[in-house]
Amino acid sequence: MTRLNKYLAACGVCSRRGADQLIDQGQVTVNGQKAVSGMRVDSQDRVEVNGRIVKPVPANVVLAYHKPVGVTCTEKDKHAKKTIVEAVKYPVRLTYAGRLDRDSDGLLILTNDGELIQRMMRGENRHEKEYIVRVDRECTDEFLVKMSQGVYLKELHQTTRPCVTERVGRYTFRIVLTQGLNRQIRRMCQCFGYQVKSLTRIRVMNIELAGLKSGTYREICGEELLTLYRLCGMQARCTNPAKTIISNGGEYGSKQ
Numbered sequence: 561m562t563r564l565n566k567y568l569a570a571c572g573v574c575s576r577r578g579a580d581q582l583i584d585q586g587q588v589t590v591n592g593q594k595a596v597s598g599m600r601v602d603s604q605d606r607v608e609v610n611g612r613i614v615k616p617v618p619a620n621v622v623l624a625y626h627k628p629v630g631v632t633c634t635e636k637d638k639h640a641k642k643t644i645v646e647a648v649k650y651p652v653r654l655t656y657a658g659r660l661d662r663d664s665d666g667l668l669i670l671t672n673d674g675e676l677i678q679r680m681m682r683g684e685n686r687h688e689k690e691y692i693v694r695v696d697r698e699c700t701d702e703f704l705v706k707m708s709q710g711v712y713l714k715e716l717h718q719t720t721r722p723c724v725t726e727r728v729g730r731y732t733f734r735i736v737l738t739q740g741l742n743r744q745i746r747r748m749c750q751c752f753g754y755q756v757k758s759l760t761r762i763r764v765m766n767i768e769l770a771g772l773k774s775g776t777y778r779e780i781c782g783e784e785l786l787t788l789y790r791l792c793g794m795q796a797r798c799t800n801p802a803k804t805i806i807s808n809g810g811e812y813g814s815k816q
Contacts (some may be wrong), residue, residue, distance in 0.1 A: 561600035564590070567607065571614040582609060620796055621652050622785060623670040624767050625777040633659035633668070644668070648777060657681060658689065658740055658764065666691070666761030667769040670777070679792040680765070686721075686738035687791070690763035693745055694732045695754040703752055704733060711748045716741060720748060731757075765791055 562570075568579035568588070580597060582588050588595040589608045601607055607614055627633075631647045632640035633656055644656060654670040657677040671677060680687055704725040712719045724736040735745060746756045762769045766787050772778060780788065789796040 561602050564588070564595055564599050564601050564607070565597075567601050567616065568609070568614065570616040571607075573609055573614055620673045620676070620785075621650075621654065621671060622673065622676070622780040622788065622796075623648070623650070623654065623777045624769070624772060624780055625668045625670050626769060626772040626774050627660050627665055627668045628774045629663060629665045632662045644670075647775070650777075660761060661743060661746075664759040664761070665774065666759075667764055667767065667772075668761075669764055669767060669780075676789065676792060676794060679794065681740070683739055685792075687765050688736050688738055688763070689740065689761060689765075690734065690736045691745060692728065692732060692734055692760045692762055693749070693756055694729075694758040695749055696731070696757055697754055698730055699727050699733045701727075703754065706752060707733075707735065707748055711751050713741065713744075713747050713751070715747070720744060 565576040565579035569576045583595050583597050586594055587610050590601055591606050625648055631642050633644050635645050637643055652672050654672050657669040657680045660668055708723055708725040710720050710722050721739050726734045728734050749756050785796050
């Protein structure tokens, strides 16, 4: 049960103080009866303001999930060993923004905000995604330069956008993309005779993977969430900007 003024505020009608005034003025009814100050309601009650039914506006949920190798980015697939829905047991239905193939691991953004997904995925927005890639041969300067200049992918009939590449080890390099073609990095490497041995996404826009263990997630909140929405030209709805949720294998809890 929730106090009626808090319920009205969650519906976006007004502030709690404003809700108290509406109740005192007789503008609010619960199940057809005039509401009184201090009463409590639940999700089954019919709450109306001046004859209009009001319901709480769901808060945006945005998670940073460290997808392990072997998890398939799909909701249903009878051939998949484990789907993203099975791997992340969250009480709200979520969708991923920018898939990772089954053989790749790293940062995956999950959210119930469809508009956010569309804006993050829109190619013309050129949002950055950063990866660490290990290949089967030494990363030469020539290879990294050619990768950064754009690569024609014959099977997709498309040339990749110029990108940032940097060697971080003899067989390992960092790459920052602003597009998301199907298996793009693997295809790019194959054009130069390289095979990807491992591929980890470590950043999507301002959200970083750092410190997040494989198979766990955290709720993006506070300034980090506001920045993500701002980069997408949107405003976030966040009921508890200090809340962080971390899960491992489907356990659900919160840390303040």
